[in-house]
Structure formats: C-alpha cells, structure tokens
Amino acid sequence: MTALPEDSWLHSIRPQPSRVTAEEYEELPEEIARAIEIVDGYVVYCEAPAPDHQSAGRRLANLLERYARDAMSRGHECLTVNNDVDLRLRDVPLLNRRPDVVMYRCLDRERGEKLRAQHALLVVEIVSPGSETQDTTDKLGEYAKAGIPHYWIVRLDQIGVSTIERYRLDLASMLYKHVGTLMKEADPAPAITNPLPLTIDWADLQF
Known part of the structure; x- marks a missing residue:
C-alpha cells in the first residue's frame, strides 16, 4: 500500500x-x-441571512401575525408568530432547527415551556443560495416526521416574495402532500383557508 x-x-x-x-x-x-x-x-453552522432574506421573513411574519390576531378575535386559540426561534423537533438524538418563520400555539411562559413540534401549526423556510437541498428535502422530511401540520417553501425574486409552495401533512403516511403553489405572476391576491383563512397581498411581501 x-x-x-x-x-x-x-x-x-x-x-x-x-x-x-x-x-x-x-x-x-x-x-x-x-x-x-x-x-x-x-452542530450545523448557519450563515447569517442576506438582508433581502431577513426582510422577506419579517414581512411574512407580519402578514401571518395579522391574520392570527384576526382569528383569535373570532375565538381561535392563542397563536404566536416569530422569526428565527429555536424549534425542538426531537431530544434524542437532538434535532433543533431555527425556521425563518413559525406560527405556533402560545406557550406557558410561567412554566418555562419551550417551543416544540407539537406547538407548531406552520413552519416557513425561505430558499436562499445554498439552502435548496436543506429546505426542499431535509427539512421537508424532518418537519413532516415531527408532525407539523403545514410547511411553506418560499422563493424570492429581485423585489420580494414571488412563490409560496404549500404542503400539508398526511397523517396516514406522516409525509407532506403538496397542496398548491401561490405565484405572484398568476394571482394578484390568492386566498387560502389553511392553516388560517388569509389572503396573500404580494405588495406587503416586497422588500
């Protein structure tokens, strides 16, 4: 040798x-x-997101929060929307992600409750250069296996959010089923009913 x-x-x-x-x-x-x-x-090191990525995440969170508050005013359970927070998917071996946006049931702060998969209703990941495989394959499988009901994969163009791929968990297979892609060029104001009734105003999602 x-x-x-x-x-x-x-x-x-x-x-x-x-x-x-x-x-x-x-x-x-x-x-x-x-x-x-x-x-x-x-440990997986995460590069700091580009300014456009951060802006898109913040605007998506604002949109979701607005409709979450509207739903709560009509009797829906308490909801919170946040950017870049710890989401515990599994303890052993440890699987801990930091989604770009997550909508989840309100936590009991007095008890120090941590955000876990069972609290999350919707997780959003914004695709950036270098994250294609993670967002469309790795995390797609992880979030489904953890039982999170809804997953969105968001893509950007030069001025803001351009498409939103929507996935819903199939409980029988514990896999996500693609339920539609919202496209800025195809529909100026798409309305959806899950995970909450809301209308996408693309102008609100521009940088």
Whole structure:
C-alpha cells in the first residue's frame, strides 16, 4: 500500500466530536445558539441571512401575525408568530432547527415551556443560495416526521416574495402532500383557508 504524503489533506481529517445533548444545548449562550442548528446531535453552522432574506421573513411574519390576531378575535386559540426561534423537533438524538418563520400555539411562559413540534401549526423556510437541498428535502422530511401540520417553501425574486409552495401533512403516511403553489405572476391576491383563512397581498411581501 502506498503511504500518503505527510502534507496530504486527508491527514487533516479528524473524527467529529461527540454529539450535543439537549441539556448541553440549553446551556449554550444565546449568541451561539442563534448561529447554529443541531441535526442528529451534530452542530450545523448557519450563515447569517442576506438582508433581502431577513426582510422577506419579517414581512411574512407580519402578514401571518395579522391574520392570527384576526382569528383569535373570532375565538381561535392563542397563536404566536416569530422569526428565527429555536424549534425542538426531537431530544434524542437532538434535532433543533431555527425556521425563518413559525406560527405556533402560545406557550406557558410561567412554566418555562419551550417551543416544540407539537406547538407548531406552520413552519416557513425561505430558499436562499445554498439552502435548496436543506429546505426542499431535509427539512421537508424532518418537519413532516415531527408532525407539523403545514410547511411553506418560499422563493424570492429581485423585489420580494414571488412563490409560496404549500404542503400539508398526511397523517396516514406522516409525509407532506403538496397542496398548491401561490405565484405572484398568476394571482394578484390568492386566498387560502389553511392553516388560517388569509389572503396573500404580494405588495406587503416586497422588500
């Protein structure tokens, strides 16, 4: 067998560190937790989103929050909408994501309740360069397996949100079924009924 040269890049490979536990993750400072996700116990570093990505997430959250409040005024259970918050999908091995937008049932703050999959009604991920596989394959499977009822994959153009791919959980298979794609060019004001009755005003989703 031929020996590897001492300067070969293969010599720089090191075994991955031990998996991060839920307890260890909860001890991390917030500034570190905000920069990572944990997948099967291993740290995945998250690049800071581009300004357009951040703007789109904020505008989507504002739109969803407006309709959530309207629904609550008509008797719907308490709902919260947030950007970039910890969402615990599994404790062992730890699976912790930070969706771009998430709508969820209000938590019991006095009890220190953490956001888990069973609280979430809708998770939204905005596709950016380098996140295509994660958003359309990896997270699509993870969120479905965790039992989150609705998942949206959002794409941008030069001025804002251009398409919203909508998925709904099929409980029999625990897989998402595509239920339609909202397109700015095709419908100026699409109305949907799930997870809440709402109308997409594309102008509200521009940068």
